[in-house]
Amino acid sequence: MDRITMEHGGGGRATGELIGEIFAREFSNEILSEMEDCAVVLGDERIAVTTDSFVVEPLEFPGGDIGRLSICGTVNDLLMRGAKPRYITCGFILQEGVQIAQLKRIVRSMADTAREAGVTIVAGDTKVVEGAGGMYINTAGVGFVGKGVEISSGNSRPGDVIIVSGSLGDHHAAILSSRMEISNTIVSDNAPLHEMVGSLLREHVAVHAMRDVTRGGLATVLKELAAGSGLLFEIEEEALPLHPQVRDFCGLLGLDPLYMGNEGKMAAVVDAKDAGRALELIRASRYGKDAAVIGRVEDVRGQKDRGKLVLRTALGGRRALDVLEGEGLPRIC
Amino acid sequence: MDRITMEHGGGGRATGELIGEIFAREFSNEILSEMEDCAVVLGDERIAVTTDSFVVEPLEFPGGDIGRLSICGTVNDLLMRGAKPRYITCGFILQEGVQIAQLKRIVRSMADTAREAGVTIVAGDTKVVEGAGGMYINTAGVGFVGKGVEISSGNSRPGDVIIVSGSLGDHHAAILSSRMEISNTIVSDNAPLHEMVGSLLREHVAVHAMRDVTRGGLATVLKELAAGSGLLFEIEEEALPLHPQVRDFCGLLGLDPLYMGNEGKMAAVVDAKDAGRALELIRASRYGKDAAVIGRVEDVRGQKDRGKLVLRTALGGRRALDVLEGEGLPRIC
Numbered sequence: 001m002d003r004i005t006m007e008h009g010g011g012g013r014a015t016g017e018l019i020g021e022i023f024a025r026e027f028s029n030e031i032l033s034e035m036e037d038c039a040v041v042l043g044d045e046r047i048a049v050t051t052d053s054f055v056v057e058p059l060e061f062p063g064g065d066i067g068r069l070s071i072c073g074t075v076n077d078l079l080m081r082g083a084k085p086r087y088i089t090c091g092f093i094l095q096e097g098v099q100i101a102q103l104k105r106i107v108r109s110m111a112d113t114a115r116e117a118g119v120t121i122v123a124g125d126t127k128v129v130e131g132a133g134g135m136y137i138n139t140a141g142v143g144f145v146g147k148g149v150e151i152s153s154g155n156s157r158p159g160d161v162i163i164v165s166g167s168l169g170d171h172h173a174a175i176l177s178s179r180m181e182i183s184n185t186i187v188s189d190n191a192p193l194h195e196m197v198g199s200l201l202r203e204h205v206a207v208h209a210m211r212d213v214t215r216g217g218l219a220t221v222l223k224e225l226a227a228g229s230g231l232l233f234e235i236e237e238e239a240l241p242l243h244p245q246v247r248d249f250c251g252l253l254g255l256d257p258l259y260m261g262n263e264g265k266m267a268a269v270v271d272a273k274d275a276g277r278a279l280e281l282i283r284a285s286r287y288g289k290d291a292a293v294i295g296r297v298e299d300v301r302g303q304k305d306r307g308k309l310v311l312r313t314a315l316g317g318r319r320a321l322d323v324l325e326g327e328g329l330p331r332i333c
Numbered sequence: 334m335d336r337i338t339m340e341h342g343g344g345g346r347a348t349g350e351l352i353g354e355i356f357a358r359e360f361s362n363e364i365l366s367e368m369e370d371c372a373v374v375l376g377d378e379r380i381a382v383t384t385d386s387f388v389v390e391p392l393e394f395p396g397g398d399i400g401r402l403s404i405c406g407t408v409n410d411l412l413m414r415g416a417k418p419r420y421i422t423c424g425f426i427l428q429e430g431v432q433i434a435q436l437k438r439i440v441r442s443m444a445d446t447a448r449e450a451g452v453t454i455v456a457g458d459t460k461v462v463e464g465a466g467g468m469y470i471n472t473a474g475v476g477f478v479g480k481g482v483e484i485s486s487g488n489s490r491p492g493d494v495i496i497v498s499g500s501l502g503d504h505h506a507a508i509l510s511s512r513m514e515i516s517n518t519i520v521s522d523n524a525p526l527h528e529m530v531g532s533l534l535r536e537h538v539a540v541h542a543m544r545d546v547t548r549g550g551l552a553t554v555l556k557e558l559a560a561g562s563g564l565l566f567e568i569e570e571e572a573l574p575l576h577p578q579v580r581d582f583c584g585l586l587g588l589d590p591l592y593m594g595n596e597g598k599m600a601a602v603v604d605a606k607d608a609g610r611a612l613e614l615i616r617a618s619r620y621g622k623d624a625a626v627i628g629r630v631e632d633v634r635g636q637k638d639r640g641k642l643v644l645r646t647a648l649g650g651r652r653a654l655d656v657l658e659g660e661g662l663p664r665i666c
Contacts, residue, residue, distance in 0.1 A: 005660075011548025011594075012657025035561065036485055037544070038383035038410040040478050047376035051422035051473055055460045077371040089384035091471040093426070127388045129469075129664060136462075138424040140384055140473030145373050152369055211370070215344025228368065261344075324345025327338075331462060 004098040009128025018126060022104055026111035027121045039122035041087060044144035048083030050074060051140040057331045059106065059135060061178045063170075063187030066137055067106035069263055069333060071113040072192045074141040076212040079197040080266065082151040083143030088114060089123040091138040095131025103135070110137075117192035149201065153228035155208040158299035161275035162233065163268045165196060165282050166290040167241040168218055169260035173249050175332055186245050189287070191264030196285035205278045206271035213267060214333055216324040217259040219309065221267055223323045227307040235295030237313045258311070259324050261332045269297060337431040342461025351459060355437055359444035360454045372455035374420060377477040381416030383407060384473040390664045392439065392468060394511045396503075396520030399470055400439035402596055402666060404446040405525045407474040409545040412530040413599065415484040416476030421447060422456040424471040428464025436468070443470075450525035482534065486561035488541040491632035494608035495566065496601045498529060498615050499623040500574040501551055502593035506582050508665055519578050522620070524597030529618035538611045539604035546600060547666055549657040550592040552642065554600055556656045560640040568628030570646045591644070592657050594665045602630060 007014040024032065031039045052073040059066045071088065078085040090110070094103070114121055119141070170189040177184055193212065200207050209229070211221045218240075226233040242257055250257050264287055270278045275293060282288040300306050309321045340347040357365065364372045385406040392399045404421065411418040423443070427436070447454055452474070503522040510517055526545065533540050542562070544554045551573075559566040575590055583590050597620055603611045608626060615621040633639050642654045 006663045007660040009663060010657055010660040012553055012592075012659070012661060013655070014660070015548075016656065034485065034487075035557075036414065038381050038414045038416070038474075038476075040379060040381050040414050040416070040485075043376040043378055043380035043477070045376055046373060047380070047475070048371050048373050049420050049422060049475055050371035050456045051424045051471070052458045053424035053426050053460045053471060055426060055462050081369065081371045081373050083371070083373070087382050089382060089473045091384045091386035091424075091473075093386050093388060093469055093471075123383045123473075125385045125471075127386045127469075127664075129388050136426055136460075136469065138384070138386060138426075138458075138471035138473075140422045140424075140456075140471075141371075142380070142382055142475060143371075144376070152367065152373075154367075215348075220345055224368075259345075322346075323349065324343055326345065327340040327343040327347070328345060330339045330342060331460075 002100050004094045004096060004128060006096055006128050015126060022107055023124060026107045029120055031120065031122045041122055046145040048078050048081050048143040048145050050077040051138065052077060053136060053138040054333055055136050055331050056333050058178055061188055062174045064190035065106050065109050067110035068113045069190050070137040070139045071110055071117060072190050072263055073333060074139040075117045075119060075192045075194060078141045078143035079193050080210040080212055082149040082201060083145045085117060085119045085141055085143045085194060087122045087142040088119045089140045090121060091125045093127050093129060093136040095129055095134040097133035098135055099133065113192065117194050151207055151210055153209050153225050156225060156229040156231055156269045156297045157208060158231060158297055159272050160208055160269045160297040161272050161293055162235060162295040163270060163279055163282065163291060164218060164241065164294050165266045165288050167243045168262060169246050169257040170243060171263040172260035172329055172332055173246045176329060184245055186249060189262050189264035191287045193266055196282045196288045199281040199285055200278060203281060205274045207268055209269040211267050213262040213265040215261050217261055218267060219258040219321045220323040223309040223321060225269065226309045230306050232298040232300050232305045233295060233309045234298055235311055237311055239292055239294040241290045241292045259328060263333060335433050337427045337429060337461060339429055339461050348459060355440055356457060359440045362453055364453065364455045374455055379478040381411050381414045381476040381478050383410040384471065385410060386469060386471040387666055388469050388664050389666050391511055394521055395507045397523040398439050398442050400443035401446045402523050403470040403472045404443055404450060405523050405596055406666060407472040408450045408452060408525045408527060411474045411476035412526050413543040413545055415482040415534060416478045418450060418452045418474055418476040418527060420455045420475040421452045422473045423454060424458045426460050426462060426469040428462055428467040430466035431468055432466065446525065450527050484540055484543055486542050486558050489558060489562040489564055489602045489630045490541060491564060491630055492605050493541055493602045493630040494605050494626055495568060495628040496603060496612055496624060497551060497574065497627050498599045498621050500576045501595060502579050502590040503576060504596040505593035505662055505665055506579045509662060517578055519582060522595050522597035524620045526599055529615045529621045532614040532618055533611060536614060538607045540601055541604065542602040544600050546595040546598040548594050550594055551600060552591040552654040553656040556642040556654060558602065559642045563639050565631040565633050565638045566628065566642045567631055568644055570644055572625055572627040574623045574625045592661060596666060
């Protein structure tokens with residue numbers, strides 16, 4: 001077999017072979033090897049639950065692929081609530097014609113990323129639909145939430161410091177370059193953030209809110225955090241970390257890095273007293289070396305400032321930022 | 334807005350409106366209203382985790398729709414391990430052009446089915462892809478597994494009785510009729526099986542293994558249970574429950590109901606001493622009135638009988654049944 005056919009979706013022998021030869025080989029663990037439709041695993045008092053579907057095109061791109069993305073996205077969503085990611089489920093929707101060689105690379109990449117992030121793939125499902133060799137992957141994740149951990153978008157307080165864990169727009173710029181066949185050295189930042197979040201929690205840094213920066217970019221994420229807390233978020237244009245190649249790329253195409261998606265960056269709202277320590281810990285972690293303090297959460301003086309996000313520009317101006325308008329770049333994740 | 338556009342997948346304002354006006358309205362609960370990318374909920378010592386994607390065509394069919402199916406499928410997978418279903422995540426992959434009115438009906442159907450099954454939708458995700466108004470839904474589920482509950486496909490024992498909870502092939506025949514535009518009264522059996530499984534567990538019936546009958550049909554499911562236990566499964570052709578219309582439909586088209594999918598039926602392997610009680614409880618439950626004892630698990634005498642499924646035909650013959658060969662009916666669930 002070198003391509004997926006409708007038979008692989010029938011639930012019979014061909015489906016079994018696909019699972020045995022491709023998925024089980026890479027994902028194998030004690031739980032999956034029970035070959036049940038549902039996994040029974042150890043739980044905990046408080047659990048975090050999330051899901052994400054991945055429809056990125058192309059399936060493989062500089063610095064990553066849909067498989068790595070599908071693990072990172074769900075792992076990062078769990079981390080943003082302060083959970084320790086534990087279990088992952090994956091649902092594959094394969095179009096007829098998917099090349100088996102490519103599927104194998106993507107599945108291996110998922111297995112590698114799951115190992116890196118310390119999660120176990122405990123259940124899966126495969127469907128086959130008509131089409132031309134594309135694929136979608138859904139992952140859901142379960143994590144354990146430690147006692148006393150309370151991180152959520154409503155928890156920001158006046159005086160808190162806003163940190164971003166690294167340079168903006170890398171994933172978006174890599175996908176776009178790939179689609180436009182522009183040759184450059186930009187690579188996607190798709191990565192699991194367990195190391196930086198793990199150190200923040202272990203060192204009891206007072207993190208009030210966290211969000212990973214994905215579709216819609218940093219502006220959308222911070223605007224949602226501002227709206228969730230009813231406070232005023234102010235960020236400094238000059239403080240935003242940006243790779244020179246991405247800066248040039250954006251300049252050339254008239255793109256705003258504040259609305260471009262990453263897949264391995266987060267924004268954290270941290271108590272001012274812990275901001276220095278938080279920055280140090282993030283910078284010391286894998287994928288965090290370019291972290292920067294980019295702004296503050298301010299108290300609201302007038303009603304018009306409630307839930308607002310303001311950018312202080314390099315020239316000293318103030319510009320209110322809203323969530324992304326329009327479609328942005330489709331199929332980025 | 335009357336149709337989905339790429340903008341609804343951008344992660345910005347249009348995505349927010351879609352969530353607010355369609356998903357939040359039907360799925361609203363305290364956890365979802367926190368509007369986080371990840372839910373934090375109460376856990377338990379042992380949890381069950383599963384996932385399933387749904388790609389059925391047509392999206393709406395006699396007796397159900399992709400929304401109801403997406404809740405039933407995952408709820409039933411949790412139940413088959415003896416878990417009490419609790420949380421559901423849903424990932425929507427919408428093609429451009431999906432009619433908003435249809436999406437609303439499907440989302441309402443999911444909400445109704447979730448209420449019926451007693452599960453809470455705690456997290457979701459929406460992506461939009463190119464296409465022509467189709468949609469895929471992935472659900473993942475988390476359930477709690479009570480102390481001492483050990484139900485898995487390897488647990489069948491010689492002497493156990495095999496029960497099927499109702500008539501075979503209804504869902505498959507309904508989907509096929511709908512696609513072939515054959516007018517008949519066959520309706521899909523898509524339903525959550527929490528009531529029958531709940532009574533079996535509550536009454537401490539010695540259930541050793543359970544599987545819901547989906548893609549691949551009863552033969553595939555029982556063959557997998559036989560293989561999982563290494564024992565010989567024998568079923569009686571004359572005992573198989575079948576609606577007269579489905580029987581006629583199969584006769585006409587040359588289909589074998591043993592390989593046709595259901596979406597609201599299960600096979601249970603029960604200790605012989607409890608078989609009568611199990612049958613009674615299933616028959617007394619919603620969706621279980623046509624339940625029947627259809628066979629037994631036999632000890633293996635020779636190596637060649639290990640993990641085998643045998644059908645005793647109406648004429649007294651014996652026919653070995655394997656898992657489904659070929660694709661069966663594509664996009665049935």
